[in-house]
Amino acid sequence: MDFSQRSTEPELMDTQCADYQDYARCLADLEQVNKITLTHRPVLAWLAEQTKGLTSFSLLDVACGHGDLLRRIDAFARRRGLAARLEGIDLNPWSTEAARAATPDSDIIFRTGNVFDFEPEQRFDFIVSSQFLHHLTDEDVTRFILWQEAHADRGWFIADLHRHWFPYYGFGVLATAARWHRLIRYDGRVSIARAFKADELRHQLEAAGVQANVAWHMPFRLCVSRTRVQE
Helix, strand or coil: CCCCCCCCCCCCHHHHCCCHHHHHHHHHHHHHHHHHCCCCHHHHHHHHHHCCCCCEEEEEEECCCCCHHHHHHHHHHHHCCCEEEEEEEECCHHHHHHHHHHCCCCCCEEEECCHHHCCCCCCEEEEEEECCHHHCCHHHHHHHHHHHHHHEEEEEEEEEEECCHHHHHHHHHHHHHHCCCHHHHHHHHHHHHHCECHHHHHHHHHHHCCCCEEEEECCCEEEEEEECCCC
């Protein structure tokens, strides 16, 4: 396997699931992946810093999937006594259905749509995404950075994977041992192969003309954070 450049191999979950129930099983397993691999920890740590001194905030999660990150953020806000307007958007309507089913009795709004076509009625303080960036072409990464710049008042945070041989092969062992859905086992390694290295993300920011921080987080995560200066 060559890790010198991004793979263009497609992931299969959105096209190869037999039906909604099969897709929902994939999402449930993916939530377990996120829990075991500490996927949401960098987002929550960044948000804790960004919300200091606030009494409320609004946030959009792009490519929200099963909604597990938004549920974690909702719990985070409740623990701190913060009023939070939380929304998620995902391209796959089955994701929206599954996220709503997994989040009963909640004020979180889940939408179906392409983020590049989404013009929210109210701007968001924060925009976050988790494991979304590697799905995009290089051109659309630049486009997404600029979309966030245009729609986030206080800042945005991208959490994604680090393209590296260790997580690529390690995930295969973990996924097999955990007996996750066959598409999760397959797509997990493809996702890592499609992901970025730090210099590549810095190049994307330079292309977009945006200054933001690129940081590595355990285990093998690359995150991009942008804080807008408040006047």
